[in-house]
Each structure stands twice: as structure tokens, then as C-alpha cells.
Amino acid sequence: MKYVIKTVKVLLLCILISSTAIILLFGHRDIPLNDLKPKYANKASSFIAVHGMDVHFRDEGDPSDPIPLVLIHGTGSSLHTFDVWAERLKKTNRVIRMDLPAYGLTGSFPDHNYSMTNYTVFLKDFLIALGIKKCILIGNSLGGQIAWNFTLEQPNTVAKLILIDAAGYPKKSKSEPVAFKVAKTPVLNKLLTYVTPRFLVRASVENVYFNTLKVTDSLVDRYFELTLRAGNRQAFVDRFKMSVDGSSLTKIKDIQQPTLILWGEKDLLIPVEYAYKFQEDLPNDTLVILNNTGHTPMEESPFESLIPVINFINKQHSENHKD
Missing domain, CATH: 1.20.5 (Single alpha-helices involved in coiled-coils or other helix-helix interfaces)
Incomplete structure (x- = not known):
């Protein structure tokens, strides 16, 4: 004994x-917000009060554009994922992007509610705060899921829809970032809010890229440091605890807006077969598959992925058709 x-x-x-x-x-x-601002906010950055948060956003390009582009990033990311796209698009369009609640410089929802309903209400109130009555909505991954759900709820606000490796369907990933797995695992997810190795962040970013040589130290620094923004790690874990409401999936066929479905052929997180699910369900879509590209085409292959986006934006509604 x-x-x-x-x-x-x-x-x-x-x-x-x-x-x-x-x-x-x-x-x-945690890194205080004021310590992160000098590096991750710039002269184009602004902050606006929405739902008790100071939301970090950038509003660039032609202020007279009646139908601006609104870009929404995915899980664990920030508005910076659209940097290359925004630099080009702002020459001809008004381009608005924000750090979603739980990510970037915006920080967490005060009520810790990361349901899809709360995100779509947030987006509605964010657009109202900026006086946006109609827009072209562009979303990647989680941002894509928010975009198509918002389109269902606020159809008069959305002129066109662009879904980039969008979430929404119950999925079977071929591979998942290690940070996602840890965030879903009891006990370990508690540890994640205090212990966040930089190599874990790098491995997670590399997981969603096809060409991992494009994952630079500066890119990893951005993901890593913004993850350490006060409140973001707990928010990351809290979002994975939310129950999934799939009731809106049955309504996807009701979306009438011209929709571009843009997908990385080598996406392991949301494999390309889900692009075809969107194509099957959406009545007015154009599908473009990008070769040798992973889950975040606008970041991994920004110039190649931007070509079909510009073509789609410039098309007249009458020219859109189902491929």
C-alpha cells in the first residue's frame, strides 16, 4: 500500500x-490591445462601437460607390487576410472589411455568444452603423457561412454573394488544424487559453495552405500575435463549444442573388466536394475551382483567385447563370 x-x-x-x-x-x-494597434492598425483603420465592442475595420476606395464590397474573414483570422485583394479592389470599388468578434483587434463578444444568429445580427448592425444599405458580400470559411446566412435573413441588402471555401454544411475534413482539435478537447482547451506555442500556430496555418512554403514568419507572427489579443484565446475556445443549428441549410436554395463559389482544389479543411454541394443548391451560381490552392485562396493565391472575383463583380446580373 x-x-x-x-x-x-x-x-x-x-x-x-x-x-x-x-x-x-x-x-x-495576453497582449493588450494598445500594444497591438501600432503593428496591426494603420491609417486606413477605424474603430466603431457595435454591440458593446470597438470593432476594428477598414473602409477604403471610392466613397461614392453605391454598392461596396464587404469582405469577411474566417476562423482564427483577421481582416489582414484580404490585404492583397483590398489593395487591388479599392482602385475601382469601395472595400470594407472588419475583424469579426473573437478575432483580430476587435476582441470577444461581451455575452460570449458565438452562434450564427449572433454573428448575422452583428453584421446587420455593423452595416447599419456604416450606413450601408446594399453591398456585395464576400466571405471565406466562417465568413462565408455568415455571408450566406445573412443573405437569407437580409436579402434586400445583398446584391451579389461570393463564397470562398465557405462553411455551413456538416463536413468531414480530410485534415484539420491542430488548434481546432485542441479547442474542441476538454481540459486541453482550458490549457490553450494560457499555453499557446508559436509552433502550434504555424502548424495550424500550414494545415490550411497547399503550398506551405508560402507560410512566412511574418504571416505566422500575425496569426500568433493577434491570437494573443486579450480575450481572443478564450473566445476561440468558446466558439467551438457552440451547438450547430443546421436549420438554415434547407433554405440555401432560396438564395436568388448571383453567387460566385470560389474554392481551393486542395482544401483539406472543407474539401472541394462541398463546393459542388453549394453549386447544386444555389440556383444562380458560378463555380470556379483553383488548382494547387488550399482553404484560404485570397491569402495563399491572391492574384490568381482575384481574377474570377473581378470578372464576377463586373458582370451584369443578367449575364449570371448556373454553370
């Missing part, structure tokens, strides 16, 4: 020592 007690004590001591070592090696404090 004494041997068993001694063994348990040794094991507990080893666990304590290991946990302490992990925290010392990989533990990171």
Missing part, C-alpha cells in the same frame, strides 16, 4: 513539474 501511495505521489509530482515546464516554456500572457 505504501508503495502505491509513493508511486502516485511521484506521478503527481512528475505531472506538476511537466505542467510547470510547459507553462514556463510556452505560456504567453
Whole structure:
């Protein structure tokens, strides 16, 4: 009996020592917002009060454009994922993008409610705050899911829809970022809010790229440092705890707006077969598959992916048809 007690004590001591070592090696404090602003906000950045948050956004290009482009990023990302696109598109269009609640410089929802309903209400109130009555809505991954749900709820606000590797259908990923897996795992997800190794962030970004050589140190720094924005790590975990309401899936066929479905052929998180699900369900779509590209085409292959986007934006509604 004494041997068993001694063994348990040794094991507990080893666990304590290991946990302490992990925290010392990989533990990171939250980075205050004011420390991040000089690097990740610029002269085009603004902040606006929506739902009790100071939402970080950029409104660039032609202010007289009656139907601006609204760009929405995905899970764990920020408005910076559209940097290359925005630089080109703002020459001919008004381009608006924001850091979604839970990510970037915006931070978490005050009520910690990361349901799709709360995100679509947020988007509605954000657009109202900016005086936007009609727009072309563009979303990647989570942003795509928000975009098509918003289109169902506010059809008069959306002139056209662009879905980039969009979420929404129950999916079977071929591979998933390790950070996603940790966020879904009890106990480990608690640890994630304190211990966030940079190599975990790099591995997660590489997971959604096809060409991992394009994952630069500066790109990893951006994802890593914005993850450490106060409140973002807990929000990341909280969002994965939300139950999934699939009731809106049955209504996708009701979307009448001309829709571009843009997909990375090598997307392992939301594989390309889901692009064909959207194509089957949407009555007025154009489908473009990008070769040798992963889950975030606008970031991994920005110039190649922008060509069909510009062509689609410039088409007259009457020219759109189902491929």
C-alpha cells in the first residue's frame, strides 16, 4: 500500500513539474490591445462601437460607390487576410472589411455568444452603423457561412454573394488544424487559453495552405500575435463549444442573388466536394475551382483567385447563370 501511495505521489509530482515546464516554456500572457494597434492598425483603420465592442475595420476606395464590397474573414483570422485583394479592389470599388468578434483587434463578444444568429445580427448592425444599405458580400470559411446566412435573413441588402471555401454544411475534413482539435478537447482547451506555442500556430496555418512554403514568419507572427489579443484565446475556445443549428441549410436554395463559389482544389479543411454541394443548391451560381490552392485562396493565391472575383463583380446580373 505504501508503495502505491509513493508511486502516485511521484506521478503527481512528475505531472506538476511537466505542467510547470510547459507553462514556463510556452505560456504567453495576453497582449493588450494598445500594444497591438501600432503593428496591426494603420491609417486606413477605424474603430466603431457595435454591440458593446470597438470593432476594428477598414473602409477604403471610392466613397461614392453605391454598392461596396464587404469582405469577411474566417476562423482564427483577421481582416489582414484580404490585404492583397483590398489593395487591388479599392482602385475601382469601395472595400470594407472588419475583424469579426473573437478575432483580430476587435476582441470577444461581451455575452460570449458565438452562434450564427449572433454573428448575422452583428453584421446587420455593423452595416447599419456604416450606413450601408446594399453591398456585395464576400466571405471565406466562417465568413462565408455568415455571408450566406445573412443573405437569407437580409436579402434586400445583398446584391451579389461570393463564397470562398465557405462553411455551413456538416463536413468531414480530410485534415484539420491542430488548434481546432485542441479547442474542441476538454481540459486541453482550458490549457490553450494560457499555453499557446508559436509552433502550434504555424502548424495550424500550414494545415490550411497547399503550398506551405508560402507560410512566412511574418504571416505566422500575425496569426500568433493577434491570437494573443486579450480575450481572443478564450473566445476561440468558446466558439467551438457552440451547438450547430443546421436549420438554415434547407433554405440555401432560396438564395436568388448571383453567387460566385470560389474554392481551393486542395482544401483539406472543407474539401472541394462541398463546393459542388453549394453549386447544386444555389440556383444562380458560378463555380470556379483553383488548382494547387488550399482553404484560404485570397491569402495563399491572391492574384490568381482575384481574377474570377473581378470578372464576377463586373458582370451584369443578367449575364449570371448556373454553370
